[in-house]
Amino acid sequence: MLEPDKDFLIKLAHTKMPYGKYKNRDLIELPEYYVVWYHNKGFPKGKLGDMLQTVYELKLNGLEDLIRNIKRQFPK
Template sequence: MKPEDLLLLVTRTMPFGKYKDRLIADLPGHYLNWFAREGFPNGEIGRLLALMQEIDHNGLKPLLDPLRQRPPRQ
């Protein structure tokens, strides 16, 4: 994991499927767990989904809250 990945979780949206256009950080746990069972897609999206599943599974979602409220860089 790269530190920038945490910021991507709260800015990148799901590009396909039932939850298309929803932030990866806002995907429901059961959907992330389904990917964990069935296999994550290749590439960046799969890496981010796996990271989000691990965060969600361990009850660490509140750690992303400060990143959501972060003002844009100038």
């Protein structure tokens, strides 16, 4: 897993999927099967890919609430 910093996690907590079937859904709220599909297919390049990879690792380890708590503590 990437070693995200505080700012990265805060940004992740507020980032929405920019395209596709789940456009405008918070990344942490994407269905697990969809994130696993990206993991198998290959994550996009850049910041979105880094965030999706982090979401994959969080979901794999049952840590989604970490991001939900960050979103509540650091509202936009």
